[in-house]
Amino acid sequence: MIDLGRYATTVLMAYGVSIALIVGLVWQTVAANARARRALEEHDRHG
Amino acid sequence: MIALLLRDLRLATRAGGGFGLGVAFFLILSALVPFGVGPDRATLAPVAPGILWVGALLACLLSLDRLFALDHEDGSLDLLATAPLPLEGTVAIKALAHWITTGLPLVLAAPLFGVLLQLPGQAMPWLVVSLAVGTPALSMLGAFGAALTVGLRRGGLLLSLLVLPLYIPTLIFGAEITRRGAEGQATATPLLFLAGITLGVLALIPWAAAAALRVNLR
Amino acid sequence: MSLLSVHDLAVARGGLRTVEGVTFALEAGQALILRGPNGLGKTTLLRAVAGLQAPVAGRIEMREDTVAYAAHADGLKPALTASENLAFWAQVFGGGGIDRALAAMDLTALAHRPAAALSAGQKRRLGLARLMVTARPIWVLDEPTVSLDTASVGRFAQMLAGHMAQGGAALIATHIDLGLPQARVLDLTPYRARPGTRATRPSGFNEAFA
Amino acid sequence: MSIWKYANPAQFMRTTDGLLPWLVGAAAICCTAGVVWGFLTPDDFRQGSTVKIVFLHVPAAMMAINIWVMMLIASLIWIIRRHHVSALAAKAAAPIGAVMTLIALATGAIWGQPMWGTWWEWDPRLTSFLILFLFYVGYIALWSAVEDPDSAADLTGVLCLVGSVFALLSRYAVLFWNQGLHQGASLSVQSGERMSHVYRYPLYLAMLGFFLLFLALLLIRTRTEIRRRRLAALQAREMRA
Structure with missing residues (x-):
């Protein structure tokens, strides 16, 4: 493991927050896309 | 055009028009701030320019959501849009x-609230000048926000969200003029910037607001 | 040249074309009554003619500033009196003759009453009296007789007849018989837009994505 | 064939369908590689290990601004040429831009904490990004508040135009308001100072990664919007019929 020195918390927090935000955005994007696709397929089947 | 201006002024001053509400709100704000930060002259005086300007900003917001919404509801806006007046002119008027009804009373009453907030005497003229130069831009930008949200049922909160960021440059320069006035520094630079913003807003925003109104009318 | 001529007009509501291919002309002294089931797009068509929304296709030809529009909302301010309301619209449209307009809709006695104190029918009459002070030749009326009693409808028909006698014209969407023998009737039902037909330009998101 | 054929929703869906897997793969690889490489770079002699935050902060800040510019262009295309996909792309881009701005803000604040001794400093750059964030939020809120898609597209387009002017204006107003007392160490990387190769290449890679990530997310989100619109359009047509 690399040594982050006295700024370890700072660096890890920055990476943590950023990665959490990006993962959240990606997850939301993919979930919304799947939902829209399902809704449209549902409509095509019944409509 | 004069007719429209007179009608709006008359409506504002008649019962339920809400004339003077802005000043009352401003008064309450100026009275509340000392309760929050303490009565010391040393704490109040430095923040007074900022408080007064933020207060003016919020007081300006109060009546904005009614600017076009009432005319939209009772159909006047449709009729104004078919009138010989260009919609841009209607927006400007x-x-x-x-x-x-809102900005001018604030400008005139501001020295009074400056006294409440311990604003130094030498800053008073600058407070009045900065508000007089800056508040027209606030009203015009507010009209733009009101035009964007006119068709919405719950447009009030959204209006604040859209308009307040647009107020940032005006607020920065306006408060800076007052602050520099209080400290006896030169005020020409921020005053010129503020005047430039106001003139630019007055010249260009009516077109954007009229475009938004046309979208909301169809 | 006719006062108003409409060629191959298509209008859209909610991003979907409602009627298309509508063609008609309106000469001075004529009235045209539009009929058709609810939701067909009569209101939308009238708003397009009044210039409040752009048509999807076709042309509307008339001189500028010739249309006076009246719809469900009368554009009255409750805090102003009846005559103040009329005077305002007279000034905005550059017309006049408030007293004549008040008399035509039998409102003279109510002239100094605030609009807030008028009944629905009285407000409607005031809204229609506004047409007279606009000094515009083409009246575009959307269900003008809502909340009017029989006597008021008769008075309104008289006002319309007087307007046409002076070289005016009217385009009216209504379901009731106004008692205007000279009025032509245009049924919009045959012009209903067919969703399958692709327009050259979609009228909105709902057509672009369907 | 002009490039405008991609403005046709069906054509857009077909084209992106094949493109998307490649784009997602490239974005994932570049992003991961850039950020991990950045994390493994040696410490800076002045800033210590905090220099590693550069590889998140700078690409995010770059994208935060670029995405707004992209939205402005898309809005202009919508307003001038009435291409529906363009309006939807602007709508799809806004949340990505907001998150990028948030990352830039968060990393900037966290980075500044050991330097300034506080979690938030009204540094002109950070303040400008805060204002940009407010504009993103307003734009997204207006899109979601207006029900009719045609009106929403037009209104947000106008807001984007006016907002761009005022975001720029605010940027200069903020510089005037607080003349950047913190231009020192924390910002040396951006201010054109010569940067060692050790940092430069991972930074470029991270920038490329963030850009590809944006493109991939943008395409997916635009496809989502197109599907939603198509569903709404079909339902509207059934209701009318």
């Missing part, structure tokens, strides 16, 4: 009426 209504913003002017808003300024006369």
